[in-house]
Amino acid sequence: MPNALNGIFRRRSSWDRTAADEIPSTQSVKLCYISRGYPHKNHAVLPRIGEALERLGHDVQFIVTLEHAEMARLPQEAHRWLINLGPLPLRSLPPVYEASYAAIFPSLLESFSVAPLEALHANGLLFASDRPFVRDVCEDNCIYFDPTSPSEAAATIASVLSDSGAELALRLKAREFSRSQFSARDRAQQYIDIIDSELNQPSLL
Known part of the structure; x- marks a missing residue:
C-alpha cells in the first residue's frame, strides 16, 4: 500500500515556522532537500549541481x-552551497518547503519515501531523480533528471528558472495531483478494512 502525507501538512495551525524564518534572505534561489545524510540520499551531488547552475548564470543554494556529523562528512568546499537547518520535527517541514523556490530529491535508492509527496503538496515544484521509485508515485507531476549527472540536473532546473509560465503550470498540475492523494487516515482505514475482511472469512476448520 502506498505511503501517504501526514495530516499535519493539512493543518497550518499546527506548523512551526521557526526553522523557515532562519533561512537567509539572499538573492539566491533556494532549493530544499529534507532528508537524512545517508549515502544513497546523494547529498554530494548538490554542490556539483550548484556549480553547474552557476556556469549557466543562476545563483542557487x-x-x-543534516545532523552535524553528516554535514561534516561533506567536503568543506561544498558547504558554500548548503544552508543546514539541522534535523527538524515534522511540524517544521511544511513552512520550509513553502519558503523554498522548489524542492529537490536526488536520491539514488528508495523503497518508498514520502518526501516527494510532501514537496508536491507543500511547494508544488519538485525536481526529482528519474527513477521508478519516484515515477511510480509522482507520475508526471514533477520534473525529472538523472541524479548521477549534475550537468543534466542543472540544465533541467535552469530551464524552469527561465520560464515562469512553465513553472506556474507545473505548480498548478502538482497541486491538483496532491489534492487527489489519500491521507494517512485513509490509509489506516484501508488497513482496517483488510483486517476486517480477513477476520470475516469463513473458517476453514
Whole structure:
C-alpha cells in the first residue's frame, strides 16, 4: 500500500515556522532537500549541481536538514552551497518547503519515501531523480533528471528558472495531483478494512 502525507501538512495551525524564518534572505534561489545524510540520499551531488547552475548564470543554494556529523562528512568546499537547518520535527517541514523556490530529491535508492509527496503538496515544484521509485508515485507531476549527472540536473532546473509560465503550470498540475492523494487516515482505514475482511472469512476448520 502506498505511503501517504501526514495530516499535519493539512493543518497550518499546527506548523512551526521557526526553522523557515532562519533561512537567509539572499538573492539566491533556494532549493530544499529534507532528508537524512545517508549515502544513497546523494547529498554530494548538490554542490556539483550548484556549480553547474552557476556556469549557466543562476545563483542557487540548497536547504538541507543534516545532523552535524553528516554535514561534516561533506567536503568543506561544498558547504558554500548548503544552508543546514539541522534535523527538524515534522511540524517544521511544511513552512520550509513553502519558503523554498522548489524542492529537490536526488536520491539514488528508495523503497518508498514520502518526501516527494510532501514537496508536491507543500511547494508544488519538485525536481526529482528519474527513477521508478519516484515515477511510480509522482507520475508526471514533477520534473525529472538523472541524479548521477549534475550537468543534466542543472540544465533541467535552469530551464524552469527561465520560464515562469512553465513553472506556474507545473505548480498548478502538482497541486491538483496532491489534492487527489489519500491521507494517512485513509490509509489506516484501508488497513482496517483488510483486517476486517480477513477476520470475516469463513473458517476453514
